[in-house]
Amino acid sequence: MSSVDLLQTLGNKYSAEILDATDEPRSAQELSDELEIPIATCYRRIDELTEHNLLELHDNILSDDRRRIKVYRRNVDEVSIDFDEELTVDIEERTEVTNTLDEAWRTLSEG
Amino acid sequence: MIELTETGIDGLDEILNGGIVNNSTTLVSGNPGAGKSILGLQYIYNGVEQFGEKGIFLSFEENAEDLRQAAESIGLDNWAEYVENGDITIYDKQVLLRENDFSSSLELLLGELDDDNYERLVLDSLTMFKLFFETEREQRTYLLKFTDILAENNLTTLMTNEQGTVFPETDISLENFLTDGNIYLLQTPTDSGVNRYVWVAKMRKKNIDTDIFPMEISDGGITVHQNASAFSMMSEDESPI
Numbered sequence: 001m002s003s004v005d006l007l008q009t010l011g012n013k014y015s016a017e018i019l020d021a022t023d024e025p026r027s028a029q030e031l032s033d034e035l036e037i038p039i040a041t042c043y044r045r046i047d048e049l050t051e052h053n054l055l056e057l058h059d060n061i062l063s064d065d066r067r068r069i070k071v072y073r074r075n076v077d078e079v080s081i082d083f084d085e086e087l088t089v090d091i092e093e094r095t096e097v098t099n100t101l102d103e104a105w106r107t108l109s110e111g
Numbered sequence: 112m113i114e115l116t117e118t119g120i121d122g123l124d125e126i127l128n129g130g131i132v133n134n135s136t137t138l139v140s141g142n143p144g145a146g147k148s149i150l151g152l153q154y155i156y157n158g159v160e161q162f163g164e165k166g167i168f169l170s171f172e173e174n175a176e177d178l179r180q181a182a183e184s185i186g187l188d189n190w191a192e193y194v195e196n197g198d199i200t201i202y203d204k205q206v207l208l209r210e211n212d213f214s215s216s217l218e219l220l221l222g223e224l225d226d227d228n229y230e231r232l233v234l235d236s237l238t239m240f241k242l243f244f245e246t247e248r249e250q251r252t253y254l255l256k257f258t259d260i261l262a263e264n265n266l267t268t269l270m271t272n273e274q275g276t277v278f279p280e281t282d283i284s285l286e287n288f289l290t291d292g293n294i295y296l297l298q299t300p301t302d303s304g305v306n307r308y309v310w311v312a313k314m315r316k317k318n319i320d321t322d323i324f325p326m327e328i329s330d331g332g333i334t335v336h337q338n339a340s341a342f343s344m345m346s347e348d349e350s351p352i
Contacts (some may be wrong), residue, residue: 029254096214097214097217097243097244097253098244098249098253099214100214100217100218100221101217101253101256101257101260102256105256105258105259105260106254108219108259108260108263
């Protein structure tokens with residue numbers, strides 16, 4: 001996926017708002033209600049963001065009326081754009097417990 | 112010569128043949144109410160009180176105030192003072208689960224370990240720790256990495272583990288293979304209350320007494336009775352041979 005595509009996706013209306021709101025897992029319906037996004041647009045944005053790995057399907061939870069609901073969570077902490085040399089978009093992935101342990105463990109084996 | 116860390120718990124060090132191997136990780140399994148957390152509290156407390164060793168208590172189950180009350184209820188009267196002056200460092204559930212972000216708490220903890228101040232650590236419970244990993248494979252990998260990190264930082268660790276039936280139909284889960292030692296706390300209901308037992312099933316690098324010993328939890332915490340004949344099923348007099 002090219003950097004320009006990624007920027008395009010980020011720049012689409014509501015994309016930033018969705019990423020901002022998905023610190024905790026949220027369903028499409030919740031996002032649509034909270035951010036006042038038409039539901040069809042909301043689904044489309046979620047698909048685009050997921051495709052670029054900026055958002056991830058976190059879980060299929062069971063609703064009160066016993067239906068499965070998909071909830072999404074942001075997969076990124078930071079995006080930086082570099083125009084020096086050539087255009088690069090760097091995505092800082094969200095820190096996870098696994099990353100933290102991997103990092104600490106690597107330090108051990110090096111030490 | 113293998114160096115040992117004494118638990119300071121009456122009777123337990125004797126059946127461990129002196130104590131727990133330094134820098135190892137021991138799993139303490141049992142069902143709810145078996146005394147796992149109490150064993151952990153005593154292990155950390157005794158470290159300070161009897162051996163001048165600092166400890167860290169990680170609890171996903173309770174907050175710092177609950178821990179203090181639990182400690183004081185079994186006569187660990189200086190608990191609050193040791194926490195106050197930094198001999199015991201607590202990461203309670205409020206800290207560990209703050210903003211649902213265990214990752215940053217973990218970084219904080221790992222940073223703290225780097226200073227080599229601590230010799231004992233309790234994780235209560237491994238059952239909760241495992242929830243942060245998505246697949247069983249991930250759970251295993253990261254449990255191993257975590258125990259490596261703890262060992263490298265010279266920590267002798269106890270991890271509690273919720274387990275349903277442990278005896279006689281022992282359901283052995285993977286954690287039991289991944290850790291250096293296994294202690295089971297068992298309880299059976301009786302007419303008058305509950306009978307409690309402790310069984311040290313495994314201790315790497317060490318000869319241990321693998322019999323099952325009766326134990327008590329009272330105002331003074333855990334006491335393990337070495338007199339195996341108090342456990343009637345194993346009494347020699349009743350042996351059919």
